[in-house]
Amino acid sequence: MEPPAQPKRVTIVDVARHAQVSTTAVSKVLRNAYGTSPQMRARVRQAIDDLGYRPFAAARGMRGQTYTVGVMLPDIRNPFFPEILDGITDALWETDYQVLMAPGRNGEAAEAKVTEAMIDRGMDGMILVAPVSSRSHLERVAGMVPTVVVGRHGRSAAYDTVSDDDLAGAALVVDHLADLGHRRIAHIEHDETDPRRIEEMPNAIRADGYRRAMRARGLEDEISIVSTTYTQRGGYLGAQQLLTRSPRPTAIFAGADIVAMGVLQAVSEAGLEVPDDISIAGYDNTTFAALGPISLTSVDQAGRHIGTNAAQLLIDRIGDRVRPTAQIKFSPTLVTRRTTAPPPG
Amino acid sequence: MEPPAQPKRVTIVDVARHAQVSTTAVSKVLRNAYGTSPQMRARVRQAIDDLGYRPFAAARGMRGQTYTVGVMLPDIRNPFFPEILDGITDALWETDYQVLMAPGRNGEAAEAKVTEAMIDRGMDGMILVAPVSSRSHLERVAGMVPTVVVGRHGRSAAYDTVSDDDLAGAALVVDHLADLGHRRIAHIEHDETDPRRIEEMPNAIRADGYRRAMRARGLEDEISIVSTTYTQRGGYLGAQQLLTRSPRPTAIFAGADIVAMGVLQAVSEAGLEVPDDISIAGYDNTTFAALGPISLTSVDQAGRHIGTNAAQLLIDRIGDRVRPTAQIKFSPTLVTRRTTAPPPG
DNA sequence: AATCCTATGGGTAACGTTTCCCAAAACGTG
DNA sequence: CACGTTTTGGGAAACGTTACCCATAGGATT
8 A cells, every 4th residue: 555645735825826915915814913904804814715724833933933832741641740731721722822742751851852842843832840950941941932830839030830839738638647646647759859959849848848747746756758759650669668667657648649559559469458557648639539449538739720820821921021920829628538547546 | 020031043054154164064964964074074063062053943844854743642641542652752762853742632623633733833743543533534644744543443555553453352351251250241432433433443443342252252132332431431421321220230341441440430339349249341451450459450452562663653654655554453462350250149 | 285194915035944956176097 | 197986065045934114095184
């Protein structure tokens, strides 16, 4: 079987000829620019339909606009991120902007590759979700392209931010567990050692919120943290470590639902019952947390809402690149389900 | 806080001036083209490093190449698709190609929007995962841009395909359940009514495979199908329907793991025990299926492998657009876990 | 009736890169 | 040493779109 040859693209010149107007006129109609009579608009629109014309983004890109916004997601497997993405695409659906995503994958180098690639491709704007890159890199990027950073705390003069109050979220979990009577509450965090990032990354702030809340409840001696990653495997390995500690924790606060999934697996393999032997709480309130057999207590941080706000900020920023940057922060809520209960004994 | 002004891009002209050569020479070095001496290459490379030059994709796009491939995924929430994506990015990591994704979302119109957008952006190639668009649309797209279609069966002269033998996969499940002694085995499918698609879509073929396998085991009178969607919610609603049927099925074969998640929830809410009261099997063997508390019997269809093969086919096709199209088909295997057991009684 | 607007439309030069050519120099062969 | 061949390098024209200008024609204002 042989593929057929490809047809040639219809250009603005073809449209202009067909409508008997100049290319300038067609361009103006396309962009709803000033200087077009209703009659001309109608004729040009007709010609566009007749010929099936579509603007070629590369050519537009050379003139400065591609009508494309790039979204960088850290980990497509984490079921929380689709929520944010839904919010973004919802907000951008009615606009002329097309959303394209790239996976950030592992670490700073891969992130840089993605941000560079997006800049090279002339993105009109970028939304970076929970980036791990250095602040200076982010500001350099934001200097080239309008950028909104999602998830990271801290304000910058170069980019807008949307985040959730992770400090409060962690406290919600600790307070809930402590109210149930737990004292040995352990936490599994996504490892973060870089001191410059430690104040900004949501994972680090959740860990800090855990420590503060434990102290506030007089449980400073019970603070117990394992550092792994926000992945299912990270949760699995982290829980295995925690379960061998003596005395064993009576509750585990996983920094993300996806981590809690791994914890559940390790706990079940260890022959322990949830929540009779051990309580487990997650973070993000993903759709999996609501699943019957899992029914995970989790912190809800309206991801969709975060996404729509990020998209709106980006559009505003594209419209006015020098307006002061904004910082939007949402407050999380706790959703209690069946994986948390009073400690045994 | 006010954002700073943005710097101007370094172009090939700047590099040429700095290296004291022509822009043609720089272009040749960039593309490893013929007609460059080692000395010139060295000088140009040095200049590129000095100036931090990066090629501008839009300008390249105007000449026909953007070094970008587009991937369309139907549903980012389905944990099977990240596997395919990993395979694709693995295969493309060492190449000059950058991967950009777009969510296909709901239905044909949204898919067309995505494929058009990718064509407009001058993608060098596209990988469409389980597209629902009409065959003629796919062939039109493939006529404009090298395209690989993943998941759909059926051969086309316009595009290459990579798929898994869904017919065999469905049979694996039915045979497994029948061997355990089940007779009332129900199936939840992703609804497909379009006759042109019914022969190509993996979901439809799984349903067909279910019917055939039931007949082959002499269970044609027990065939029972609910049509919903391949989503968690679809599984939930589908299972609710099945559980009210009388007599109730003793086993449910969900067309995808994500569907099985919803089934588990409905079953648990109905107060039934898995697998004592009812057996459940999924499809895709996602990481969630392996989770301790879930431990779902599922059909494994090496998603990563599918992805790398699709990417390789795409690269080959970009290299030679007239070579005959290829069709790669993989064979699935069954992974039995704790959600399937002999029927009660 | 002369002047000044405003609305409408078009001509044309960019934007950054590649590709098709052609020119000059270096090399190999008899 | 004269000739053909290969290697090395550059000039310049695209590619499709937008933005900055300018030209014209009516209409309104004096």
